[in-house]
Amino acid sequence: MSNKGIFIGFTLGVVVIVLLFYLKENDRKIKEIKKKEDDNEANLKEIKKMLSDIEEESLIKGDIRVSIDISQRINELINYYRNIDDDICEELNKALELIKDNYFEQGINKLAVIIENLLKNKYKNEEGLKKNLKFANLINYAHKTNFFNQKEKDHCVYIKNTRNKESHELNNKLDDNDRAKLLLESVEIIFKFTKITPNKTSLCIG
Numbered sequence: 001m002s003n004k005g006i007f008i009g010f011t012l013g014v015v016v017i018v019l020l021f022y023l024k025e026n027d028r029k030i031k032e033i034k035k036k037e038d039d040n041e042a043n044l045k046e047i048k049k050m051l052s053d054i055e056e057e058s059l060i061k062g063d064i065r066v067s068i069d070i071s072q073r074i075n076e077l078i079n080y081y082r083n084i085d086d087d088i089c090e091e092l093n094k095a096l097e098l099i100k101d102n103y104f105e106q107g108i109n110k111l112a113v114i115i116e117n118l119l120k121n122k123y124k125n126e127e128g129l130k131k132n133l134k135f136a137n138l139i140n141y142a143h144k145t146n147f148f149n150q151k152e153k154d155h156c157v158y159i160k161n162t163r164n165k166e167s168h169e170l171n172n173k174l175d176d177n178d179r180a181k182l183l184l185e186s187v188e189i190i191f192k193f194t195k196i197t198p199n200k201t202s203l204c205i206g
Helices: 003-081 086-100 104-123 135-144 150-168 176-191
Strands: none
Touching: 003 086, 003 176, 086 104, 104 135, 104 150, 104 176, 135 150, 150 176
């Protein structure tokens, strides 16, 4: 074989080796890219799960925070009514237990009953209401006589309607902001019937 033939053969051999190396390296890179894609997908799923867990934990902590803050206020009311009105004191204790057990909607309904009964006690001797002490009439009269401002009237109308809706619908759940707001405002309205100096809780609501 001539030198030229040897050179051509050697060159072809080098080309084949380089080509094989390139194909093998390219295959390796493709596998690496696919692995990275798989890892990224797995990481994305893990991140989504972590975010979901954080969100769930935040909701749980939010519920606990609502329960603690409102419980402190209700305990103030229980201490106030302990030697004044046994029935109101008992209902406040029931509301407190419901809220501590995270039965917030039922707790709101119980607070609505308390507000209704406090209004009945307040206006039971009013000539225009003696024979018509329904919750709606009591709310309107409290607003008419400036005991409730417009916001407080609207709140009482809302919890009255929520209570009625609860009695006719199964699994009637409120969202977190509504739940916190209704609990806080219901408790603060009950404070209007006492001689306790208003002291708003630190609960943050939207």
